Amino acid sequence: MKNGYSDGQWTADVKGYSIRSGYDWLRVQQPKQDWVPLVWNKWNIPKHTIIAWIIMNNGLNVKEKLRKIGYCTDDCCLICGSDVETQEHLFFDCRYSQKVIHQMENWCGFPLQTNRSMGMLSSKGNLKQKVQFLMITACYYQVWMQRNSARMKQVLLMPEKVAEYIIEEVKSRIRRKLTKPVSSTEKKWLAKWGVLGVC
Template identity: 75%
Template sequence: MGTLMLLRTSLGGHEYVPPADAAWSWKNICKVKEMMKDGYSDGQWIADTKGYFIRSRYEWLRMQQPKQDWVPLVWSKWNIPKHTIIAWIIMNNGLDVKEKLCKIGYCTDDRCLICDSDTETQEHLFFNCRYSQKIMQQMELWCGFSLQTNMNMGIMPPKVCLKQKVQYLVVIACYYQVWTQRNSARMNQVLIRPEKVSEHIIEEVRSRIRRKLNEPVSRTNKIWLTKWGIL
């Protein structure tokens, strides 16, 4: 029996509110009920008359959320999986930067762990920190296009060419490495020079592209792939 049906039969309907002293786990179950009750009526799931299936409930819940234009860019199969996870957290504003940690009382100093010149927010860390800017500049020199125009993860073009896929691969790799170095500064008091980080990103990008190139490329693509030391 689904959570909604259980709550309805045992507590007398959808209007039940857990008491203030209820267990944390029970309060969270009730939160699920609140999120999903609009899709449930008279003992039956509105969108599916065939019974209770977790997949159909998930699909209904997913459709209630606004569609994010950056999703196809972040979850592109060209991106390195561990980089994708960090990029997804970033796009959901979920990183534990010091600005957040200070607000919950975890620390009292909100200065950037890398440059110590401003409050450590996601915006500062990836766009305004001198360290990350240096990495971006060096990567732009290597790849020959502006990373700044891609950093905000805009709307996915109708047809994404190989070069665009690689551009987002580079952007997300930069995100990952900046966050990695930030954590190294926090946990180990060690910070690798931007030049070395850029070299590491280049090797990761080259390796990933070689693995994903499973079909012939155009003459135009061969030119810049050769320039990047991939072919």
């Protein structure tokens, strides 16, 4: 990755560094990976994008990692307690996140394909795909937040409640991002998701 600073000056914006210019700079610096369309989908909620990017770079401090550096004595998943807490387990195999995903799939009406093979996801950028990526990254973010809540507050919401929260978040984001006319097929999807009133 190139350095964003040259001679102490932020190179991406003449006005100097800002969170927005830093975010945009980071977005365009990424080498092409299968997961790029998912992580850098413009409809994603920015804080979700950051977590998804860290996940794809295997950067979260999950317990497997923390135990190896002596930060904790066990590496059990903080959510289900039945397996080693790796990123892979938390987001793809943990029965808790699977329940959240299942609820989301029931609501949206299509599979979310939250498996490791992000290459399966194309980058066509139609509405359904943008919403699919928006939902996947929202699920990653909320599962990670729940895991942190379990760790720090010993509080864990039911997966159904988490899914309800994600759905409201997703609906609100769709309303904000819908600025262009949509096709009749897309209208049907929007009606199904309960966000048709805005277009």
